Amino acid sequence: MIEYRQISKTFDDGTQAVREFDLTIPSRTTTVFVGSSGCGKTTLLRMVNRMVDPSVGQVLIDDEDVATRNKVELRRSIGYVMQHAGLLPHRTVVDNVATVLRLNGVGKTQAHERALEVLTTVGLEESHARRYPSQLSGGQQQRVGVARGLAADPNILLMDEPFGAVDPIVREELQGELQRLQRELDKTIVFVTHDIDEAFALGDQIVILKKGGEIAQVGAPADILAAPADDFVRSFVGLDKATRTLRVEERDGRSLVVDGNGRATGVLA
Amino acid sequence: MTWAWENRELVLELFWRHAWLSAIPVVVGGLLAVPVGWFSHRNPRLRGGVLALVSLLYTVPSLPLLVILPLVIGTGFLSPLNVLIALTIYAVAIMARTANDAFGSVSPAVLDAARATGYAPARLAFTVELPLAGPVLLAGLRVVSVSTVSLVSIGALIGVSSLGSLFTDGYQRDFTTEIVVGIVATVVLALLFDAVLVLLGRLAMPWARSQRSVTPTQGRWAAFFTRGGVSAGGDAL
Numbered sequence: 001m002i003e004y005r006q007i008s009k010t011f012d013d014g015t016q017a018v019r020e021f022d023l024t025i026p027s028r029t030t031t032v033f034v035g036s037s038g039c040g041k042t043t044l045l046r047m048v049n050r051m052v053d054p055s056v057g058q059v060l061i062d063d064e065d066v067a068t069r070n071k072v073e074l075r076r077s078i079g080y081v082m083q084h085a086g087l088l089p090h091r092t093v094v095d096n097v098a099t100v101l102r103l104n105g106v107g108k109t110q111a112h113e114r115a116l117e118v119l120t121t122v123g124l125e126e127s128h129a130r131r132y133p134s135q136l137s138g139g140q141q142q143r144v145g146v147a148r149g150l151a152a153d154p155n156i157l158l159m160d161e162p163f164g165a166v167d168p169i170v171r172e173e174l175q176g177e178l179q180r181l182q183r184e185l186d187k188t189i190v191f192v193t194h195d196i197d198e199a200f201a202l203g204d205q206i207v208i209l210k211k212g213g214e215i216a217q218v219g220a221p222a223d224i225l226a227a228p229a230d231d232f233v234r235s236f237v238g239l240d241k242a243t244r245t246l247r248v249e250e251r252d253g254r255s256l257v258v259d260g261n262g263r264a265t266g267v268l269a
Numbered sequence: 270m271t272w273a274w275e276n277r278e279l280v281l282e283l284f285w286r287h288a289w290l291s292a293i294p295v296v297v298g299g300l301l302a303v304p305v306g307w308f309s310h311r312n313p314r315l316r317g318g319v320l321a322l323v324s325l326l327y328t329v330p331s332l333p334l335l336v337i338l339p340l341v342i343g344t345g346f347l348s349p350l351n352v353l354i355a356l357t358i359y360a361v362a363i364m365a366r367t368a369n370d371a372f373g374s375v376s377p378a379v380l381d382a383a384r385a386t387g388y389a390p391a392r393l394a395f396t397v398e399l400p401l402a403g404p405v406l407l408a409g410l411r412v413v414s415v416s417t418v419s420l421v422s423i424g425a426l427i428g429v430s431s432l433g434s435l436f437t438d439g440y441q442r443d444f445t446t447e448i449v450v451g452i453v454a455t456v457v458l459a460l461l462f463d464a465v466l467v468l469l470g471r472l473a474m475p476w477a478r479s480q481r482s483v484t485p486t487q488g489r490w491a492a493f494f495t496r497g498g499v500s501a502g503g504d505a506l
Contacts, residue, residue: 051385076387086382090400090476103387132476148386 001027002048002156002188007057009043009213017043018213021057025205027155030182030189034199035209035216035236041192044213045158048190049078061156076100079149079157079187083164085141087133093144094119094129100152118147123177139170146178150185159191163198175201196237208233273450280435284454287431291418291462293353298360298417299410305361306368307394320366327362331355331420335427352424359420360413367409371402404477407470411463418459422451432458 002025009018017040025031033041046052047059050071059066066074087096095102097115102108116129122143133141142162149157163171175198182189193199199206200221208216208224210232217229225244228234238244242260248268249256255268273280309319338344338351375398383397422433435451438444471478 046385049385051381072387072389075385080382080385082378082382082385084378086378086385088379088383088397088401089376090397090403090474099386103392134476 001025001060001062002190003058003060003063004044004047005058005060007044007047007054007059007213009040009047009052010055016212018054021213021215023207023215023218025188025190027188028186029204030191030202031205031207032191032193032199032203033207033209034193034196034203036194036211039209039211040213041194041209042160044209045160045190045192048156048158049075049080051075076103076152077154077156079152079154081142081145081149081157081159081162083161085133085145085162087141087144087148089133092130092132093124093136096133096144097147097151099148104152115147115151118151119144121150121181122147137170138166139174142166142170142174143177146174146181150181150187155188157187157189159189161192161194164193164195171198178202200237208236272446280432280450280454283430283432283434284458287418287421287433287455287458290349290352290421290424290429290431291356291414291458294356294360294417295410295414295462297353298357298413299364299406301357302361302364302368302409303399303406305365306370307372307398309365309369310372316369320369323362323365325362326358329358331359331423332426334358335423347428349424349429351427352421352429356417356420360417363413363416364409367412368402368406371405371409372398374405375401400474403470403474407466407474411466414462414466415459418455418462422455 004021004023007018007021008016010016021040021044033044035041043052047054048061048066050066050069053067087093088099091099094112094115097118098106098108098111101111101114106114116126119126119129124140124143124147128136128140128144133144136144142165145162149159163174166174179202189202191199191202203221205218206221206224207218210216216236217224217233224233224237225239228237228239234240243265245260246257246265249258249264256264257266257268259265305319305323309316312319334355335351338355339346339348342354344350379401380393380397383393388397421431422436424431425433425437432451432455435447435454439447439451
């Protein structure tokens with residue numbers, strides 16, 4: 001369980017990224033921070049592994065204040081996946097995945113064995129392992145990034161817009177993979193995105209943020225769609241848009257789902 | 270040609286002398302400049318001052334420096350140490366700015382990611398920052414090596430023999446062949462140094478040749494380094 005208690009963050013240049021933020025993230029679920037740029041979502045994410053320290057307040061992991069933990073050790077115990085994968089360009093794929101294990105003092109052979117295993121888990125072949133990151137496609141690099149985050153088998157996985165830089169088709173594929181992985185691995189995932197569809201696709205708990213880290217609404221996707229807290233949420237999740245306002249029409253004995261523009265988007269199973 | 274062949278022992282001896290008089294300043298100067306460049310990159314407020322100070326060293330004319338050095342550090346007038354020290358100073362002067370740029374060329378996103386995966390500061394500097402600065406450092410070292418090889422010749426004027434002695438001797442005797450042999454041998458040596466550096470770079474940085482995602486500045490240097498085998502700009506997808 002991750003808890004934010006009365007968190008505020010003012011950066012050196014005076015901008016206040018987050019003000020009096022409170023939230024509990026249950027274990028073994030996926031929580032998604034979603035909001036426009038400048039809402040402090042990445043800042044909040046980076047407080048979990050102390051890449052950012054709050055100006056006021058505490059972040060607790062299983063009731064332990066992260067401020068009392070050694071930064072470097074804390075980071076090694078938490079998986080981190082970022083946009084553009086953030087792989088080390090001078091290390092091969094397998095070395096990149098084995099990074100945290102090696103930092104933790106695991107022997108090279110053993111670390112590589114584990115790295116190859118994780119690469120298979122994220123859907124990459126062994127032939128990719130000896131290449132350099134720049135020799136892979138964006139989607140493949142992102143898979144390597146996920147594999148690196150998972151290699152040391154952390155309880156918590158932080159994902160900062162991990163699929164933001166890949167094209168829509170690959171993004172959907174990676175989202176599907178992440179859902180599958182989460183069913184198998186049962187991690188506590190904190191995910192940051194500006195894409196509400198991605199948030200709904202992946203999140204058990206959605207945290208919609210306004211400017212300055214103010215929470216607009218927290219809840220499961222269904223709760224948010226059923227009862228949006230205010231107009232901001234209503235417009236942010238797109239409830240005013242034709243693509244979200246669906247109705248059912250009978251056609252040739254089947255129930256078609258039709259959107260607000262009258263376009264058929266699916267059938268009721 | 271006949272002159273060169275008849276005097277091959279002398280030319281060869283001067284060639285090797287010239288080689289080690291060049292190699293030592295390149296290596297020592299490079300080693301000294303890297304921490305200076307790292308420091309100035311890390312401290313933007315001091316950067317201007319540090320780099321200006323170091324560059325100022327390069328404006329000291331070489332001949333007076335060679336004459337003054339023995340007086341300052343107490344070496345003999347004919348000691349090769351004078352040349353070695355003077356050239357090391359020049360090497361640092363050229364290399365420090367490039368080293369600063371080299372560390373500046375390392376993608377901040379990569380460093381951020383490495384920090385987030387749990388690299389401690391010292392380990393980050395030595396195993397991530399330094400190797401990633403490698404291509405630009407190498408490009409700088411190649412400039413230093415060419416410059417040093419040509420500057421060693423000046424030592425001949427104060428009696429430290431090298432291939433430069435062929436110029437001074439040929440000039441005094443009004444003997445063009447000797448001068449030409451000196452020039453050709455110096456060029457060959459400079460090319461040889463360059464080839465060794467490129468080869469070492471390829472062995473030490475096999476990843477740099479497959480590099481596609483580079484920043485524009487890095488791209489410029491990397492293109493210099495791999496002779497245009499690089500498409501710069503943007504992120505590889």
